[in-house]
Amino acid sequence: MILRFTTALFILLFSCGVLNLHAQVLSQAPKTTTTTADDSSRVVEILPGVRKLELLKTDDSTSLQILAGNVKLKQGTTYFYCDSCVINNRTKIFEAFGKVHINDSDTAHVYSEYLRYFQDKRIAYLKGGVKLTDGKGVLTTPELEYDVNTKIGIYTKGGKVVNKKTILTSQEGYYYADLKDVYFKKDVDMKDPAYSIKTDSLLYNTETETARFITYTLIKDSSGRTVETNTGFYDLKRKKAEFGGNAKIVDGKTIMSAQSFAFDDSTGISQARGNVVIIDTVEKTTVIAGEVYRNNKLETMLATKKPLMIIRQNKDSIFITADTIFSARLSDLFVKKDTVVKDNLNIEPSNDSLVKNDSAKTVQAIDTVKKDAVINDNLNAKPLTDSLVKNDSLKILDPAHLVKKDTLKGTVIMDLNKKDTTGKKDSTNRYIEAYRNVRIFSDSLQAVGDSMFYSLKDSTFRLFFDPVVWSKENQITGDTIYLHTKNKKPERLKVINNSMMVNKLDPEVFNQVRSNRMDGYFIDGNIDSVRAKGEAQCIYFIQDNDSAYSSINQSQSDLMDIYFRDKELFKIVFRSQVSGTIWPIRQKRPSEMRLPSFRWLDSRRPKSKTEMFE
Missing domain, CATH: 2.60.450.10 (Lipopolysaccharide (LPS) transport protein A like domain)
Incomplete structure (x- = not known):
């Protein structure tokens, strides 16, 4: 009986204890909570x-x-x-x-x-052989700090990024894995088969393969061209680049500077803007302009926005300005050398009475003056050579070693691509064109015209549409003027149709010569003599020993020579039958003595080098 009671009591107490323990466990169990994504x-x-x-x-x-x-x-x-x-x-x-x-x-x-x-x-x-890759480029560095939230890697103890064949190194860097950008700092060195870059800061995208510059940067490409810039980018994939911050480029013997450059190496086209200066150390030329376009493949250049070209020489540089200046290879003006080439600049106008009208034969000129009709110069002045007698004087771009005759009689074919015996490219295979408002200045000679063509092959300036040339107090006008130079100095002058020369003595006092054609000659860059041909007319003021005006010679002759001394008109010699009148100075007012189409155009004349920069 007692045993049964003890057993029952144990079972009851055990049950109560278990229930109490269970309640305590339940009371102490954690409450259900919501866990955030963060x-x-x-x-x-x-x-x-x-x-x-x-x-x-x-x-x-x-x-x-x-x-x-x-x-x-x-x-x-x-x-x-x-x-x-x-x-x-x-x-x-x-x-x-x-x-x-x-x-x-x-x-x-x-x-x-x-x-x-x-x-x-x-x-x-x-730490220890750190490598980071975004699938495009690979960064290696001794130590790296990497932010998983922003996906930015930072190194400060030197690093190297390899992207295909491009290798970049720097002391510090920031690797933006999401953007695939790497910002390099301190002693940045970028090497690629196409170019190398040295700078202090650079931003490079491993996907687009584009490098951006934000400080002074030195770039050197595989051709040897160097670029100094402060801002810009280089796109390796598309082979395009822009450089700013007053960039400077040295390309072979050419030095260029501008506020900004844009390049497309795939096409060879480049553009320079803002205070552009291009210096050719071989040709000794300088181009200054607001904007310049170049095509390296075709070797062309177009300068706009107040362009100025300077042809440097020891004592008397030549300044050329116009609305637009263009330069290219002379050979590109012509078809293949196996094709007959017509150079209409070689042929004088058909209405020139001094030229035979025979288009099937080589252009020949005849001298209308017989030998026995030539007047001896009593003052022993150096006789002029009749430039129209020589065939080569009428041919443009006619060096003897480059001209050959075709089977068609008289047809001239130019081998403008010919190289010299050393195999070097012909540096004279270039021409310069200037359009609208052309002005030329040197200390010894000035000129203006609507347009100009200059060939390095024959060193000749061709001025078109109302051109004017001045040398000291002498002015020459005509429909077209050819100015031949030698060693960058004036050597010969040709004036075709409506030729006129005016020599100013005093206000309203002008010596004048008018003819169909004129040929002038220079010594040491100064005008020495001029030959006037075809219906030549002159008004010449004669002075006595005291330089006082004594009479006026108004004459006509088919051929006359004008001589200069100390850059001033010295005398006129008539080489064929002459007719005219010598007027006493009291019978004529100087302002009355004017030949037809007389013009004194000093207002158009460039006065100084400074004026050419305006």
Whole structure:
């Protein structure tokens, strides 16, 4: 009886105790909570496959998880791989050792031998053979700070980025994995088969293969061209570039500077803007303009916005300005050398009475003056050579070694692509064209015209549409003027149709010569003599020993020579039958003595070098 009661009481007390314990457990159980996405993204999970896992409690608040062998961790979409790892649950920091690999959402992959990772900040510090790649370029560096949130890698102890054949190095850098941009700082050196770059700061995109410059940068390409710039970009894929900040380019013997440049190496076309200066050290020419276009493949140049070309020489440089200046290869003006080439500049106008009208034969000129009709010069002045008698004086671009005759009689074919015996390119295979408002200035000679053509082959300026040439107080006009130079100095002058020369003595006092054609000759760049041909007329003021005007010679002759002394008109010699009148100075007012079409155009004359820059 007693045994039964004891047993029943034990069962009752045990049941009550269990129920009470169950109630306590339930009362102490944690309440259900909602975990945010941000919290879950900060949690580091240990993935299956770890060979060894230990829990080490160092104090009441710190416990360490030690993992070894095939370690795999995950935080959000970022995966960590390593040989071994220690996780500090209190500081939320883990350290990884050996063959560390971070896979950041498949956007970036980072490799190293050591990793220190801050779970809350999601910042990784890597050391030992660090490598970062975004699938395009590969960064290697001794140490790297990588922000998983922003996907930005920072190195400060030197780094190298390799993208295909392009290699970039610097002391510091910022790698933007999302944007595939790398910002290089301090001692930046970029090498590529096509070019090399040295600068202090550079932004490079591994996907577009574009380099952007934000400070002084020195670029050298495979052709030897160097670029100095402060801003701009270089697109390796599309072979396009822009340089700013008063860039400077040295291309062979050519030096260029401008506020900005734009290049397309695939087409060979470039553009320069703002205070453009192009110096050719071989040809000794300088071009200054507001805007210049160049085509390196065709070797052409177009200068606009107040262009100025300076042809340098020792004592008397030539300044040329116009609305537009264009330069190209002379051979590009002609068809292939196996084809008959017509140079209409070689042929005088058909209405020139001094030229035979025979288009089937080589142009010949006849001298209408017989030998016995030539008047001897009593003052023993140097006789003029009749330039129209010589065939070569009528031919443009006619060096003897470049001209050959075709089977068609008299047809001239130009071999403008011919090289010299050393195999070098012919530097004279160029021409210059100037359009609208052409002005030419040198100390010894000035000229204006609507347009101009200059050939380096024969060193001749061709002025068209109301051209005017001045030499001291002498003015020459005509429909077309050819100015031949030698060693960059005036040598010969041809004036075709409506030729007129005016020599100013005093206000309203002008010596004048008018003819169909004129040929002038220079010595040391100064005018020496002029021959007037075809219906020549003159008004010449005769002076006595005291330089006082005594009479006026108004005459006509088919051929006359005008001589100069000290750059001033000295005398006129008539070489054929002459008719005219010598007027006493008292019978004529100087203002009355004017030949038809007389004009004194001093207002159009360039007065100084400074004026050419305006």
